[in-house]
Structure formats: C-alpha cells, structure tokens
Amino acid sequence: MLKQKYPSHLLEDAVDAIASLPGVGQRSALRLALHLLRQPSEQVHHFTDSIARLRDEACYCRTCMMIADGEQCAICADRSRDRQTICVVENVRDVMSIENTGQYHGLYHVLGGIISPINGTGPSDLTIRQLTERVAAAKDSALEVILALSGDVEGETTAFYIYRQIAPYGVKVSTLARGLGFGDDLEYADELTLGRSIANRQIFKP
C-alpha cells in the first residue's frame, strides 16, 4: 500500500505509532486510531496510561526473572507452591500456558528467549547464569529442574546447553513428555513424533 496522505499530522503520527506494532499494518492502524478518536477521553487516557505504566513500572522477579509488579513475582512469593521444582521456560507466555493447565505447582525460571545463532541470541543473552546460581544455591535439597522448551532444534540446543551447566550440581533434570497429542489421529502424525511415541511407550493404566 502506498504511503497515504493524512488530513491531519496528529492522525498521521498516531497511525504511524500504532503501525509500528508487529502485525499491524497502516490500514488497521488507521482503523484503530479512528476508533480511539471516537472513545471518551478518559478511556483513551486509561489506555495510554496503562501501557506507559507497564513500561515504566514493571520489573522482573529477582528469583525467576518473570515480569512482576515488584521485586518478587506472585508465584515465587506464594509459600504454598512446591519450592523443590523449577520449570524452565522461554517466556512469560509459556508460564501462563502452563499455569492454565492447573497441573503444575512448582516455581518457574524464565529464560527470556532461546539460544538461536540465526537470530544472534547466545547463552549470555538469556538468564541461564541466574538459573545456574539458583541451582547452586539449592545444592542440599532434592531439586528437580524441568526443561519445558519447544521441541525444535533451538529448543533442544538450549535444553542441552542448560543441562551441561546444571548437571554438575547433581540435580534431577527432566523434560516435557513428547508424543501424540490428545485426540491426534495416528494417520496424520509426523514420523518423528510417532516414532518417539512408540519408543517412549507407557504402561497402560485403565
């Protein structure tokens, strides 16, 4: 789409700002800007203030590196959670996905990314050092570290790198079960997944 002529510089600035968001084009940005222009002033200020406050005030939990309102996130502060298990994830969205399952009651460690030479992300760009320090500090307890990373090459590389860093401390390291999803059809499963599902078959417990 060609660069449009806007009737107002204010409108143009707002559209350009909105269009700078990933996945939002000029046309959607214009639609959103005109929508915001029609809303009550308080609502637009609530919108902009809540975004500015997120950027200005949100911190990272000093333990698990998750986005938090203060120095410690709600999960690390919750004394009812299992402190002997640390689930290592790529980002806060993965934390939310796992929390939504209701199946996990331990702590987390947010890496802030994944090792990816192609994107220029190395181990030092992630919070692997902080994870190693956590593991080292808990050396006397029966700690389990779950590597809940994606199943692609980058995820496997990152998992292997982390394993090498923390294994010397004698912790139990586990990874997510891989196999056929619930409701998946055998016929349409890829060979790698199906192969692993057979190799890692489990005792049938009806």
Place this chain on the structure above:
Amino acid sequence: MLKQKYPSHLLEDAVDAIASLPGVGQRSALRLALHLLRQPSEQVHHFTDSIARLRDEACYCRTCMMIADGEQCAICADRSRDRQTICVVENVRDVMSIENTGQYHGLYHVLGGIISPINGTGPSDLTIRQLTERVAAAKDSALEVILALSGDVEGETTAFYIYRQIAPYGVKVSTLARGLGFGDDLEYADELTLGRSIANRQIFKP
C-alpha cells in the same frame, strides 16, 4: 479462551486495555504488551503520547467536518482546489481513498456515518445540517454535490435523504458511477451490477 492468570497487575491492565481495541483478542494483546515492554522507554512514550495527543488535540474542520489539526483542514485551506464541487463521504477513510486516486480536486463533506435505523444512526447524528448550510450559503454559484456513498441500502437511503435536503437550493447533485470494476469478469458479476452496467452503458471512446 478462558480468562488468563497474569503474573503482574501492570501487565494485566495493559493487556486488557489493548484487548479493548476492536479486532484485538487477549492473545494478540498479550503479544503486543510484551513487545512494548521490550522496546526502549522513549519509543513507548512516543507511542502513548501520540495517541493521547490525537484524542486531546485533533479537531474537526468547521467547514467539511474532517479530522484536522486546527479549525480548518488542509484541503479546505488549499486555495488551488475547486471550490465549486463538494464530495459527500461517510468518513475520513473515504476521503483518503478518493485522495489516493488523484482524480478529484474539489472539496469534501464528511458525514461522520450513514443513516442506519438498525444501528440507531439517524440524520441528526450526521453532519447533514452543516452540509445543507454550506449548500445554502453558496446559492449563487454553480455548485455540484457528489454523493460518494456506498452502494448498499443504507448508502442509498442516506443519498436520497441528502438529495431531498439540498435539491431545493438548485444545486447539481451527482453520484458515483456504478458498474463493472476494472478487470472484473462478466461471468462472476452479480446480476444487479451487470444490469446497471448495461442500462447505464456509455459511448465507446477508443
């Protein structure tokens, strides 16, 4: 999608604010909030400030009711434009579409909507009164009013209503040509469009 548990109230507020935009769901809103959190502080403040300024400072041109930076929009202020032609459109996006064609050099009148009983929009919610006043004020000149409204029932209703308001002033009233679009295939054209295209056929000028 179920209501998610967010690790931070700041994050939750920002996600809720972004998800209040039309066409943006909770999942996209979270992705955008996390994107903004990773951007430099100045960039996020430029984003929020430009939206707040649009809402606080943008005005409507007192002549054509288009969004403007001041009392008069750039088009109405441009003395090189043909002041004998007023193109009536639904909203500012239509102005931009017509401007992008480069085929029109007159003025505009932005209705701010379309007559739609189903959405509760009546003639008094639009700027039809201001249009009638413009037409009345130009009574001595050879004014042409182009009704550039959409071709659906609501557009036709609005065009007919406006025609009844301004026809008494003796102005020339025209409407957009309807017919087959450029590159359209006869086989796939709807009957109404094709029928009108035949009825309003034009002299072939090779």
